[in-house]
Amino acid sequence: MKEVLKFGSMGDSTNLCLSCGLCCDGTLIGFVQLNREELPGLRELLNVEEATNDGVLIQPCNRYCGGCTIYSDRPKQCASYDCELLKSLQRKELDYTSAIETVEVAKQRKSAIEEKLALLQIKLQSQSFYFKMTELKKLYQKNEHELSSTPEFKELIADIKQLDSLLSERFGVTVF
Ligand code: SF4
Numbered sequence: 001m002k003e004v005l006k007f008g009s010m011g012d013s014t015n016l017c018l019s020c021g022l023c024c025d026g027t028l029i030g031f032v033q034l035n036r037e038e039l040p041g042l043r044e045l046l047n048v049e050e051a052t053n054d055g056v057l058i059q060p061c062n063r064y065c066g067g068c069t070i071y072s073d074r075p076k077q078c079a080s081y082d083c084e085l086l087k088s089l090q091r092k093e094l095d096y097t098s099a100i101e102t103v104e105v106a107k108q109r110k111s112a113i114e115e116k117l118a119l120l121q122i123k124l125q126s127q128s129f130y131f132k133m134t135e136l137k138k139l140y141q142k143n144e145h146e147l148s149s150t151p152e153f154k155e156l157i158a159d160i161k162q163l164d165s166l167l168s169e170r171f172g173v174t175v176f
């Protein structure tokens with residue numbers, strides 16, 4: 001979540017996040033927790049869902065557009081979040097090209113999964129990929145979907161597990 005449109009040095013970390021956006025577009029994260037103190041300033045900027053004492057920003061974020069368009073006003077949780085891929089780059093455990101390749105592979109696998117969901121006409125209620133995976137996992141575990149026993153469904157689940165494995169190993173996040 002280090003996307004910078006308004007200011008900031010364009011180092012490898014910033015460039016990686018600008019090319020990625022997976023923690024803002026609803027792929028890796030389902031929601032961002034907002035503190036009560038932040039709410040007055042963020043209500044006007046974000047699609048905030050409020051509870052008694054706090055609120056959440058449900059992903060995909062309405063302020064993500066190839067980067068964070070409210071960078072200097074973004075929620076505290078956004079400002080403090082660094083995925084493991086970004087940390088590995090910052091620690092120089094991997095180079096920029098490898099990090100970008102990982103992002104591209106993750107995006108390609110995600111797109112392939114979305115295409116299969118559409119092809120199989122599997123209707124899920126959630127907006128974000130993250131919560132779609134939560135929905136699908138419940139159906140899978142309960143063996144409830146009408147397609148559950150088909151080879152196509154099993155192939156879809158295998159693809160999701162492959163993506164999840166990549167996200168876990170490289171980004172430190174699981175979605176399924
Ligand atoms: S998922 Fe990681 S690399 Fe991608 S935008 Fe978020 S912090 Fe940056």
Ligand code: SF4
Pocket residue numbers: 001002023024032061062063064065067068069070071074075078079
């Ligand atoms: S406010 Fe900015 S950093 Fe936070 S989720 Fe939205 S686009 Fe990403």
